[in-house]
Amino acid sequence: MTTMGKTPRSRLDPEPVARRDWLGLSSLWAMASALLFGLVGMLKLPKAAVLASPSKGFRVPVPEKLSADEPFIPPGRSVAIFKDGDGVYAISTICTHLGCVVKANPDGFECPCHGSRFAANGEVRKGPAPRPLPWLKVTVNAGVITVDENATVPHGTKVAL
């Protein structure tokens, strides 16, 4: 619909933006923003809402030999379980540097990938690891140790048997 309300402008005093230009530009921008929002919406797809990974919690019977010197590593898990006078504690054996599995040695842990060394309590001694190995939440109930690999606890948290 066209309106003829205003006096027609002269050639020397043109409209700032011609009406057709404005319509064209706005439809272009509408299209561009619609496509952009569509793309942004599509980007949500690759970010998984539910992670396809096995359960992070597990249980093991309290092993016979459990000491502060030599860790018990449950098969297939990246957790070292220790026991000393104060109780049981679990330290993750996933290197805080780049996710390799650290190996226990008499002094603590060593990482095969980039040479990080950790003390027996998980503190970084050497190498590129930015953080100490996390301590994991442990509960002991009727001779069964439950470790939750998702829950970290402050260093030095030990659970009495």
Place this chain on the structure above:
Amino acid sequence: MTPATDKRDALQQFAANLKSAPRRLRETAFRTGPPTTDRTRSLFVFGNVVLHLHSVRTHRWSLRWTTTLGLGIMSVSAFLITLVTGVMLMFYYKPYPDVAYESIKDIHFVVPTGRLIRNLHRWSANIMVVAVIVHMARAFYTAAYRHPREFNWLMGIGLLVVTLGLSFTGYLLPWDQLAYWAITIGANIAQSPREVTDALGVTEYFDPGGLLRLLLLGSDQVGAEALIRFYLLHVMLLPMALAALMAVHFWRIRKDGGLARPAGADEELARERREETFPVFTEAPAKTYHLAAVVRGRTANVGRGPENTVPSMPHLFYAELGVLMFTLLVCLALSLVSDAPLKELANPSVPENPAKAPWYFLGLQELVSFSAFMGGIGIPTIVLLGLGLIPYLDRETEGTGRWFGGPGGWPLARLSIVFGLCAPIVIETIAIRFGWLREWFPDIPQLIVTAVNPATILTTVYALYSLWCIRRHQSVRSGAVALFTCFLCGFVVLTVIGTYFRGPNWVFYWSPADWPRH
């Protein structure tokens, strides 16, 4: 006419048409006929959807083998070999954990010619990485990135990144120990911005590293989700990105006026050999072309005629085919001599020791062994930004198209090679012999280690050296030559250390013979 004769005529016509169908088919497919004259040679190029990425005529300077060493075409050839062999491998490969390993084993040991195809794929991928890097060095040292080719240099950097991405994603697919742990490390490098956000204590609210890793793996560990994502990237997304970038890259070569050549190229060629140059059209052109309006360049070709050019068909195309055959020959020879490795099945609870990435990432692995974030993300980003900025910072004209052109020349490059080799060796020696901050001050904050480590010190030293070169020669190009040479030398030194001198637990050993046995 009677209906009977009509019918006979139509039948005769049909028979004649049928007889001439093959010839007509050929004529309609190849409308220009054989490329025997300059005109049909031109038509041969721009009548073909692939070939018309080339210009119709090629300057003789571009055809000298010292101009390009054929490296760009070698990269493309290696890509084509990976493309064909990759599609062959897809006949049998199954992207699912454990099954993937079995299928690679089948390809290697059971499938007819499977081992050769897999070896070819692996070797051509390696040659592609080498060719792309050396091609970049060629373009840099002949100052071919300068106006009007700045944007094409950026396209080239994009191609380098995609090439490395293709190699990296292909590395996971066999699902063996080598693959599994290389990808674990790679995915955690993607997560390494956490090194900074953790140190600042803001990971809970702002975690780009975690998001990056989640997008890459589709899960919180390397498993089936990660494998299918890497497969998708490797066979679909990255090849498409590569093809798109390649098309732009080649097209821009033509649109930017062909390969860079020195201002005095024509005189030099005339001195070199007295060969007659032919007129473009040996017969009257059927159409006229407004070349001057289309081709960008410093010198307008209007009224000058394309001296010193020869038809691309056959001169350029035969040279390109030669490089393709040479690349194929090298890949084939290497494939027959050396098999692609396949370690034991991936075991998520026991890392390889040492766990090494593919050789071209071992320099980076050496850097991440000081700081995951700086070595894996910070410094590579700085390097890519620096490389991308080169043509916008160096706007000089001296020495374009000449090897080691510009102020300083070869002596500067030579000095930079010495400096670029010595600096990382000295820094590595200190770090290997005396350890680093963490061993001296166990309680030092992580941010300081992230900011001050052998990797960042090496980068700073290189940057200072190149600033000194800019001042000394009063030329940005000199600084660029210094920095680029240092970058290449640093890459070589770190890669050599990572490949040959790092053993179990990433400890320095003079030789693999000294590695502890267990």
